Amino acid sequence: MTEHGSDLLTRRQVATAFFVLSFCIAGSVPVRAQPPATTATWDGLKMDIFGDRTIEAADGIVTIDAPARAEDAAIVPIDLHFAGRAGTAALKAVTLVIDENPSPVAATFTFGKEAGVTHLATRVRVDSYSYVRAIAETEDGKLYMTQAFVKASGGCGAPASKNQDEAMASLGKMKLRIFPPQSGGADFSKAADVQLMIRHPNNSGLQMDQITRYYIPAHFVHDLTISQGDRLILKMEGGISISEDPNFRFQFAAKPGEEIKVEATDTEGQVFKGHWPLDPA
Numbered sequence: 001m002t003e004h005g006s007d008l009l010t011r012r013q014v015a016t017a018f019f020v021l022s023f024c025i026a027g028s029v030p031v032r033a034q035p036p037a038t039t040a041t042w043d044g045l046k047m048d049i050f051g052d053r054t055i056e057a058a059d060g061i062v063t064i065d066a067p068a069r070a071e072d073a074a075i076v077p078i079d080l081h082f083a084g085r086a087g088t089a090a091l092k093a094v095t096l097v098i099d100e101n102p103s104p105v106a107a108t109f110t111f112g113k114e115a116g117v118t119h120l121a122t123r124v125r126v127d128s129y130s131y132v133r134a135i136a137e138t139e140d141g142k143l144y145m146t147q148a149f150v151k152a153s154g155g156c157g158a159p160a161s162k163n164q165d166e167a168m169a170s171l172g173k174m175k176l177r178i179f180p181p182q183s184g185g186a187d188f189s190k191a192a193d194v195q196l197m198i199r200h201p202n203n204s205g206l207q208m209d210q211i212t213r214y215y216i217p218a219h220f221v222h223d224l225t226i227s228q229g230d231r232l233i234l235k236m237e238g239g240i241s242i243s244e245d246p247n248f249r250f251q252f253a254a255k256p257g258e259e260i261k262v263e264a265t266d267t268e269g270q271v272f273k274g275h276w277p278l279d280p281a
Contacts, residue, residue, distance in 0.1 A: 116253030
């Protein structure tokens with residue numbers, strides 16, 4: 001090989017090595033960055049859900065905590081925290097929207113005027129990479145939004161964990177777990193931390209029966225009311241994006257000595273009720 005040919009080969013080797021090194025470095029970072037908070041999907045949804053109303057940045061009025069990558073797209077935990085007020089206006093409601101889901105509005109939660117709800121957690125289905133948004137509304141009609149981007153796929157069509165016979169056998173059974181105050185004891189004069197669990201398949205209408213290969217009709221809890229005594233704590237209007245066996249954990253301004261009452265209605269008109277004393281035991 002000539003000296004010129006040897007130099008040419010060396011230059012090619014160096015260039016190839018540089019290309020491979022550059023590719024490896026680039027491969028160590030995400031190929032696609034997280035999309036901007038305002039997307040074409042959301043632009044269309046916003047008009048459908050809220051019309052031309054102005055939506056401001058949440059600025060701590062509501063915050064959302066969701067996994068960047070879901071372990072199970074059919075059970076994605078969502079945590080919402082509320083400041084309670086925006087200036088002089090109290091929090092009235094929050095709407096949970098999953099941009100890329102077949103039915104984007106997962107639920108709207110309306111709070112009682114004196115409920116003092118500061119935290120609400122639930123589990124949702126996420127069908128594809130999507131923003132999950134929380135849009136809070138205050139009593140003066142203003143809207144405030146925050147969002148989190150979740151990487152998940154196939155949550156709305158994922159098979160149920162139970163077969164239909166098993167799910168129907170326990171349909172509507174409820175359990176209420178009451179966590180004692182952080183200060184200890186049973187002093188609920190400031191706040192109570194409560195978790196409500198409802199046995200219900202919450203079928204999305206997009207799941208396939210693994211035996212018959214037919215799609216299972218949609219059947220889910222669409223109305224839920226939680227109160228203490230005669231005082232409303234929160235009311236939910238839900239859709240197919242709420243996970244199987246709906247689960248809600250929330251903190252509110254409790255009144256000692258008054259029972260927690262729950263009433264849920266599903267899309268087949270079945271009504272489920274329960275009541276419990278405000279007692280961590």
